[in-house]
Amino acid sequence: MAFHRIVVKLGTSTLTVGTPHLSMPRMVDIARQLAALRAKGTGIILVTSGAMAAGRERLGFPSLPKGTPGKQMLAAIGQPRLMALYEQVFSMYGLIPAQILLTRADLADRRRYLNSRNTLTALLDHGAIPVINENDTVATEEIRIGENDNLSALVANLLDADLLLLLTDQVGLYTADPRSDPDAILVNEVSEPEIPEALWKAAGGTESGLGTGGMLTKLQAADLARRSGTTVIIASGEMPDVLLRAAAGETVGTRFLPVATSVESRKRYILAGGRASGAVRIDPGAVQALGRGSSLLPVGVKSAEGAFERGDSIRVLDPSGREIARGIANYGANELARLIGKKSEEIETILGFNFGDEVIHRNDLVIL
Ligand code: GLU
Numbered sequence: 013m014a015f016h017r018i019v020v021k022l023g024t025s026t027l028t029v030g031t032p033h034l035s036m037p038r039m040v041d042i043a044r045q046l047a048a049l050r051a052k053g054t055g056i057i058l059v060t061s062g063a064m065a066a067g068r069e070r071l072g073f074p075s076l077p078k079g080t081p082g083k084q085m086l087a088a089i090g091q092p093r094l095m096a097l098y099e100q101v102f103s104m105y106g107l108i109p110a111q112i113l114l115t116r117a118d119l120a121d122r123r124r125y126l127n128s129r130n131t132l133t134a135l136l137d138h139g140a141i142p143v144i145n146e147n148d149t150v151a152t153e154e155i156r157i158g159e160n161d162n163l164s165a166l167v168a169n170l171l172d173a174d175l176l177l178l179l180t181d182q183v184g185l186y187t188a189d190p191r192s193d194p195d196a197i198l199v200n201e202v203s204e205p206e207i208p209e210a211l212w213k214a215a216g217g218t219e220s221g222l223g224t225g226g227m228l229t230k231l232q233a234a235d236l237a238r239r240s241g242t243t244v245i246i247a248s249g250e251m252p253d254v255l256l257r258a259a260a261g262e263t264v265g266t267r268f269l270p271v272a273t274s275v276e277s278r279k280r281y282i283l284a285g286g287r288a289s290g291a292v293r294i295d296p297g298a299v300q301a302l303g304r305g306s307s308l309l310p311v312g313v314k315s316a317e318g319a320f321e322r323g324d325s326i327r328v329l330d331p332s333g334r335e336i337a338r339g340i341a342n343y344g345a346n347e348l349a350r351l352i353g354k355k356s357e358e359i360e361t362i363l364g365f366n367f368g369d370e371v372i373h374r375n376d377l378v379i380l
Contacts, residue, residue, distance in 0.1 A: 014261075015054060015174045015243075016053075016054065017055040017056075017057070018049065018054055018173060018176075018259060019059060019164050019175070019176045019177070020056065021060075021160055021164035021179065022042065022058065022059070023061050023179060024062050025249070026179045026180065026181065027060070027062040029250075032069065033065075033069055034062055034094070036097070039097055039098070042255070043101040043107060044105060045253060046107060047105035048256055049255065054259065055173075056141050057132070057141070057142045057144065057167060057171060058098075058141060058142065059144045059167055060143055061145065063086070063087040066090030066094045067085070067091075069090075070093055071089060087148035088149040091149070095109065095111050095143065098143055102141065108138075108140040109140070110141065112132065112142050112144045113147035114128065114144060114146060114147060115146060115147045115156060115157070117155040119166050119170065122323035122324065123322060125323070126322065132170070132171055133171070136171075144164075145160065146159075159229050161229040161233040162232055164176060164178065164237075165237040165244075169242070172241070172274040173242055174241070174242060174243060176234075176237045176244045177244075177247065177255065177258050178230050178247070179247060179248070179254065180247075180249065181248065183198055183248045184198050184199065184247060184248070184264075184266035185199045185214070185215065185230070187199060187214055189214065199211065200263060201263075201266070201268075202234070205271050207235050207268075211231065215228045215231040234268045238269065240272065240274055240277040241270045241272055241273045242274070243267065243269060244267070245258050245266065246265050246266045251265075278340075279378045288324070288325045288326050288327050288338060290316070290317065290318040290345055291316075291328070292316050292327075292341075292348065293331065293333070294312045294328060294330065295313075296330075298311075298313070299330050299331075302328070302336070302377070302379060306374060307372060307373050307374040307377065308328065308337075308339065308370060308371045310351040310352065310354045310359065310371055311353060311354065313348065313371055314352065316349050320341055320344060320345045321345075322341055322342060324340070324341050325339070325341075326338070326341045326372075335380060336379065337372075337378060337380055338377075339373075339376050339378065340373075340377075341372060342368050342376075343371060350363065351371070356369035356370070
């Protein structure tokens with residue numbers, strides 16, 4: 013099994029090896045494995061915790077009142093420190109880290125979602141390793157995700173990753189809490205379309221030390237990511253060569269099989285998009301082309317109707333006005349108005365920029 017694009021989520025406990033300090037040997041070991049994967053052409057995205065731990069360390073372990081400002085202060089101090097350590101260990105292996113700080117708001121808004129995707133894709137195309145954390149420093153409760161398990165699942169979805177590897181201080185997911193129940197058994201694989209209720213229950217009580225995520229948020233992340241076509245593995249950061257072994261398809265920890273392809277899941281998103289107020293009317297040639305599975309190009313568009321932005325779900329109408337498809341617009345209504353009937357090669361000249369040849373890419377198109 014070869015994975016092309018892997019999101020690796022590192023929890024605080026993995027980076028500190030259970031101590032109050034970020035562990036350089038651990039980070040070097042991770043960089044070594046990432047370099048081996050990169051050398052095979054695998055795209056790597058890191059989602060990393062540890063900013064607060066680094067901040068706490070840098071401040072000399074102050075005693076702080078509980079609450080958000082204290083944590084945000086620690087993240088503000090620790091995030092650059094964390095990145096400096098990544099820079100240091102990555103450069104030993106010729107890897108290039110790139111910092112990306114996200115919040116829920118960046119991924120919930122379709123335009124910011126697409127923009128994040130473009131930036132991350134450009135980084136991957138240039139062989140860099142995006143190192144992502146939540147933008148903790150000033151984010152308010154409402155726009156925070158709050159832990160990096162769910163953030164990593166959203167990132168896996170954003171980038172169509174085929175593997176999400178959640179590294180933690182546990183061997184994997186157990187049928188019960190292994191610390192209190194001697195009969196707890198490690199779950200090797202979850203292949204059911206819905207994660208069994210018993211596993212949700214078993215995950216409920218497991219919280220681990222410094223980080224904010226426990227087994228429950230890992231299970232939520234697995235649930236989310238597998239629905240967008242990603243295999244998910246929860247495994248221990250202590251296992252030697254865990255990244256290499258998981259990426260090679262070896263059974264490590266708990267594996268969740270995907271329950272949809274990423275294209276299927278995007279199409280569901282399009283149809284679930286609800287109210288699509290904008291529309292494009294297309295010519296008979298384009299109707300035929302869509303029927304053959306092609307993308308919609310500007311040359312086949314007769315008119316753009318209603319107000320819509322790039323990234324909105326829009327209706328595709330045949331010459332008689334009947335809705336024949338729905339899809340995600342690559343260009344907003346105002347831009348599209350200038351592209352009607354034009355060849356895709358002309359887009360750049362007309363608009364001064366280019367989001368691709370297609371008005372709607374076939375992967376973003378559902379024929380009704
Ligand atoms: N963003 C937090 C940090 O870097 C960690 C969140 C988490 O533990 O999931 O410290």
